[in-house]
Amino acid sequence: MARKVRLHLTTPGPTNERSSLAEPPIEELGVSPDTVLLVGDLAKATGKTVRAIHLYEDLGLLRPHDRSKGRYRLFGPDALVRVRWITKLQSLGFSLSDIQELVRAQGDSESAKLAASRLSEVYLTKLAETRAKLDELRQLERELVESLSYLNACGSACEPLVPVHACPSCERHSESHTPDLVAGAQTH
Amino acid sequence: MARKVRLHLTTPGPTNERSSLAEPPIEELGVSPDTVLLVGDLAKATGKTVRAIHLYEDLGLLRPHDRSKGRYRLFGPDALVRVRWITKLQSLGFSLSDIQELVRAQGDSESAKLAASRLSEVYLTKLAETRAKLDELRQLERELVESLSYLNACGSACEPLVPVHACPSCERHSESHTPDLVAGAQTH
DNA sequence: CATAACCCTTACGTACGCGTGAGGGTTTGC
DNA sequence: GCAAACCCTCACGCGTACGTAAGGGTTATG
16 A cells, blocks of 8 residues: 655655656656655555665665664655656666666766757667567568468368478468468477 | 578488478578578677677577587578567567476467467567557657757847756746656756 | 664675586597 | 597586575464
């Protein structure tokens, strides 16, 4: 269960963690900007395990705002944004050490402008890779569909006594040649 | 260099390895049905390493037709089909042990019909997974594009002296809220 | 103040898909 | 018949992203 505004924990300093003048973007309904999350809460909210959160911290990808008197990690709502960011990057094919590099590069950037241009560069490269991967997956999707339709004929036209090794001489598949995904399964 | 028709190697048996009556599908221009490949040839032709080929054999995914007098593995052209099949399955997200299971199930199928229906089942499931992955990747692609356009504004409108931590209060990005892929990089 | 349900650090274990030798035969081509 | 370029069989190593205890404090609740 996510606890809210755990201010009775030893949370030193002012009530609001960000003193930015701009209206802070409300992270989520029910998560106010001074919410404090324990590692378990953060884990549940992001679908990660506690172990994973710890790992991210060890790798420098994530930092708790603070610690409680008893050394509990205390996270703000921005940790949610951060962990979801990590997750999306992973889905895009970044390894955790790729992300480490990226975080370092962002941190080393003196100006926001430089940070933005570095981020753009990385994202632009990844966009190309992602599109390549999409093309590959779309092609494989087509091959799956083609194979399924090819195999459909086996379900209706083939006789139960025919053994697999007779497939190469099968006449029941119009003139279309055997899809790779089917041929590979027979070849052995 | 791929050698062809290495019949001077100890290749016992008749000249043609398949005596099927049907016209054998020519595997590739320059690869006739009685071509013999050594493991290195197979590796080069498929982009795999020799180690990988050995592994596939250990896992029961692949079998050399024969061995030379000196215990060299001798592969036929169907090994090409098989290795490419394995590669495509890997790209679809099958692990090698998934493929092991699949190969076992195919081999255990008495009839071609049963084998076909089992294969269909696996492919149908994988088709759904593939489409889900496609959806996810397409969404991430959109987010990359969105982030790049957002970051473009930083390159033109932002001042060189602005530090990264000032980004949350930036006014230069119309009303569109910060994309996750950008917000995550700033949150630290 | 007791107890359940958390949290802490440390550190070894796991699954996957090969990489990388070591030590030693085999083929081919000149 | 000799050297280069292959191939063989072990068998340990590696990078990634956590899993899984072990041993021991901390917090909220009654």
